[in-house]
Every structure is written in C-alpha cells, then in structure tokens.
Amino acid sequence: MNVLIDADTIRSPELRHEVPAAILDPFLYGERDGVAFATTSALDAANIAKARPDLRQLDTMSELGLRELIVGGMGRGEALLEVRARACEAMGVTEAAVPATFPLATARFLEARGITLHVDDALFVARRRIKTPAQLEGIKRATRAAEHGLQAAREALAPGLTCTELRAIVRAAVEPHAALGEFTVATGPDTATGHGSSTGPIVPGQPVIVDLWPQDRETGTFTDIARTFVVGEPDPEITRWHALVLEVLEDALAYVKPGVEGKQLHARACDRFEAEGFPTQRKPGKHLMEGFPTALGHGVGLEVHEAPGLGRTGEALQAGDVISIEPFLCRPGFGGVQVEEIVLVTDTGAELLSDHPRTL
Template identity: 30%
Template sequence: MDSLDDLIRNAGAAVYCLYASSENAAMRHMTRFVTHDPVTILKRPDNPPLMIVPLMEADRAQRESPAEILTRQQAGYLEIFEYEKDPWKIQAEMIRRLSEGPYLVPPDFPTALTRALEPYNTVIVDSSSGLSAHRAIKTPEEIGWITNAQRAAEAAMDRAVSMIRHADVKSGMLWYEDAPLTSDLVRYEMNKIMLAYDCTAQDTIVACGLETAMPHCTGSGVLKAHEPIVIDVFPCDNKTGYHADMTRTVSRGEPSGKVTELYETVRDALLMSENMVQEGASGAACYQAVRDFFAELGYQSDTEGFIHSLGHGVGLEIHEQPSLSGTGGDLRAGHVITLEPGLYYRDTGGVRIENLGVVEKTGFSRITNYPLEMVL
C-alpha cells in the first residue's frame, strides 16, 4: 500500500472512520492532536483528515493539528440531539451527514458505533490493520522524534550502568551510597533522567540473576555481583508520542563462564542481524538466520533459548509493524526497527542486547549510540 487513500479505495470504501483519543496510535498519527477524550476523525481520499471536536477544543485543534476541524455543533450535534438521545446514534448521524459511506473502520472501532452506522451503509473492518502498515514507514521528522527518545533512553541507561559500575560489593550484593542497590532504586534514577528529557517510561526492566531468564520480568530486590543484569528501557517522548527501545545486559564483576558464553553469542547474533537488514530483506528470513546461528552453536530454541522474535517496528507504539519473526514480511526503507536477540535458561539466567535503527536501501542505519560492554 502506497498511501492511506489507496487503502480506502482498495477496500471499496468512501471514508476511513476513527473514534479514539490520542492514546490510539492511528488517531495520533493522522491528526497529531493530543486529547484524552475520544473524537471522531474521517479521512476521505484526496482530502485532509476531518476531525470533529468539542467547542472548547476547537481553537487548540486548529493550532496544533493539520486536520480540518469541525465542532460538534457544526457537525449537527445539537440539531440531532433534538430527536435522538442515544450518543452512538448521534455520532453515526454526524458521520453520515459528512460522508455517506461505505465506511472503513479499524479492528478496535467501537462496536456500538459500528451498529449505529450499519443502517446507513456498509461498514468494512480493516481486519489486516492496513492503517498500521501505512504508518510503519517513517518520515525524516518522525525518525528525528524517535532519535530524541533514544537519546533519553541512552542517558537513563548510562545512569543505571554508572550506579552498577560504582557500587560496592558486600557479601555478593551491590551497595550504592551506603544502601543496598535495588532494581527499584535504579529504575527510580532512570526515570528521573528521562523526565529531564520530557520522556516517561513504564515497566522498565532491571532484572538480575535468574530473573533474567524471564524476558519481561521487571526485576525486584537487591542486585547481585557476578550475575547478569538485564536493563531494558523504552521511553515515550511526551511531546510527540514517539518511542525508543534499547536493552543492555551487564554484570558487576565477572559472571559465570556460561553467562559470558551467552553474552558473546548474543552479541555476535546482534551484529550478524544488523548486517542482514536492508530494504527488501525478509523479516522472517532475518529471524530464521539468527535461530539457525544459535542452533548451530548448540542453543536450541524450544521452551528455553531464543524464545521471542528478533525485533519489531517502533514508533507511536512500542511494538508495531514491521515484525522480524517467523511471519515477518519484507523490510522497506524508512522502517524503524529494533534488533534484540536473546538467550534464556532457567538455571543460568538470560542475556538480551537491543539496538534501534532505520532500514535503508543498502543496510541498517543504527540510531542507538551506546557501547556493547558486559563486565563493569
């Protein structure tokens, strides 16, 4: 699909309908408007998006959004309210007055609004999530916003690594400034750094020891010396809504030989995958090549080992198209993706390393600017 207009036409629709707040990535992408209350957006081919907003939001929307703005009053809300009190039927009638359909809607479109629209015309569900594919290719401006979020992630990572590097070791535990160094304390300090960049992050991972065998365990308790510590941070820029994503695995002091082997193998897989990425490369083929690389070294992937995808797209959502998994399609120039191979074993722990970058015609342009260093 080359454009949103193509998606609408190919579906046999007259208009793409959204009803969502800016927490919805498609709404944020189409309007660049921030609102915590849902609004109606209509996109007709060869026209800018049309957004229907409450009167109190109209001036701000005119200033902040490239969409054409109508107030609910201008869309006929008060007139319709005189004879119809069901809020979903009011929304449907406003939409009908502006476009008679057929209506193309996303999979998460409200069922009640779908039912209210159906008496007017056919409602077609974008079941393949074509709108997500449309926003997967990033503009230079979007890449800049993602890069800004990545710099916040790196600054937060640097704070975490510095705390671990300078911690004292007492009875195998890490102490920092005369107190036990815990996962929660490291997260707190990372969050402070990201706030200074006007970014926030949820569920930041600071996991240690056997916790690292669970890829999304956020971590708890006192960090230990000579054990793997997985730090995974994925901040969102509060102004733009765009994310970044990065992971490093470190150890305060030499870990076991098994963990060191895991680290070196995962690092080599990361560098190999970076060399495979370019426009036209298959996400599935990149993923399979890493699986094969691990298998050749004796790291089979079943219930342990390499138990997640190689990577994913990043943008207004932390996980979006494209996918570098067994079902991943071809990569295109402008995709912003992570590469994050990992190996996980319940009796040893896990290692994951993740870089973020842009798919280009001839390769992978890394956005992440942070060293690959395990032993601190």
C-alpha cells in the same frame, strides 16, 4: 477506500498518525475521496488545526447539533453516536475501512444508519509503517532519553544495590527527557523471563538486564533498547552468551536492507544459535523460555511493538521502517543476556539510532 477512526490520539496509534497532536477526548476522524474530516469540539479545534491544517473540522455543537440533542433529552452517549452518524452523512460516507480497535458501539450505530464498515487492520498498519520526519526525530529523542537511563544504571550498579533502587535511579535519569511508564530491571534468574522484573539486591557475577521503552512527549513515539550488565566478574557462561549475542546482533545489522524479510533475519539468528547448541523457537528445548525463545525484534513507532515483525512470520523490510534488533539467550533458573538496538532501515541498509556501550 474511505476510512473512519473513532478514538483519542493518546491511546490510538492509528489516529495519532493522522492527527499528530495530543487530543484526550475521543472523536471521529474520516477520509472520503481523499478529503479528511473530523468531529471536533471547541476545546480541541485549535490543536487539531495546528496539527492538520488541511483537515475539515465539523464542530459538534454548531454544525452537528450536539447541544440540541442533549437539551432534547438524549443521553450523552447516544448523542455522541448520533453526532458521528451525522458527520458521515454530511460528508457522504456510506462505506469505509476501520481499524480492528474501532468501537463496537459506534460500528453498530453507523451500520444501523446504512453505513457499511470493513475491518482492515493491515491498511492502517501500512499507513504508519514509514515514519514521518517528525516521528523519526521523536524516536531519536526517546532513544537519547533511554541512553541517559542506561548510563545512570551503569554508573550506579554496585553489590547490594536493589533493583527497586536501581529502577528509581533509571527513572530519574530518563523522565526529564521522555515519558517512562513501565520498564524492566531484572537480575539473576529473573533475567531469563523476558519481561519480568526483580526487586531484590544485585549479586556480583549475575546478569542485570535493563530494558527501556520511553515515549517522546511531543510526538508520542517510542524507542526500545536494552543492555545486560554485571557487577564484578561475570559468570563465564554469561560472558560466552554475551559474545554470541553481540555476534548475532552485528550479523543482523549487516544484513538489514529493504526487501529483506524479518523472518530471514530471525532464521539467520536461529542458525547461529543452533550451531552453538541452543534451542530456538523453531527447535524448542525442554522449557519454553530456553535458549533463543523469542523473535529477533520488531517495529517501533507509535507503539512499542508494531510492524514489521522479525520473527518466524516477519514481512519484508521497507526503507523508513524503524526496528529493534534484540538477540536474547536464557535458561530457566540461571539467567539471560539481552542486547537491543534501535535501527532505521535506509535505502541501502541500516542506520543505528542508539549509541550506548554494549559491554557487560
């Protein structure tokens, strides 16, 4: 099946996978009978050629007539759509699969020119499930950066330190090594919300969750790891939860291998938590965020959350997948415990990519 992607590589994981370079402006990428092509400007041609030397570049000015279209009075937006149609016609594309994010304006313009488009998101997800060597190295670099942040948090934690101050400490530790956008620093009852953050002071005995998903600047790949800390003596219930979370984590790591389904891993976690009396997704409690209310993890790569899933519908793992495993227990008004690791699925099992102490 021929394919088309209309995007930039900063925001589109589908296109960043095909053209592994940071290209700010949107362009049309396509494949016809295995031949890759793209509409490119002189500003980006060298970067694209370095990233994909096999790709045929169609220059928007000299080959596709963008300048003449604009000089002739056509608005820039319509002219760029015309350029995309001309590229498809030049390459003989009459039918193609597109991702779900394909722009509606481009789709309607191309369809009006007789090009049939099929949305096939599964195709594009499958194309980037197995990480390239460069992507895997990027994930490892992002993971090391996150570990710098976790270590800085562990060393800085003290009574009275605010979560706002801790966020600044974590960011300063991570940013020299990777790009850190949003992340979670939560304490007390806020740790039961999942992705919620706190701003106020850290209280002895209460959980503090630091969840980081920095992005490698070179490859655009992410990691996703988290730890739960406590200043001083932890609440006995938090200690019990933490031990159970680690038990579930270790069981999942031992069970990971190609062919195992994400939903099987999730079911094993539910079995263990339910045996200890906790609600789960499949046996909910009175509150939505209570017990083990989440998936066990997810794929990680050019998106923080991508295939394969480790929830109730999780698909079979493949060698080359990178996944997070993140058992989580919580109770509204009290708090939560989360420990998250990043893992490469190998031919024989799981290779742990993260390496930071799991102690409270």
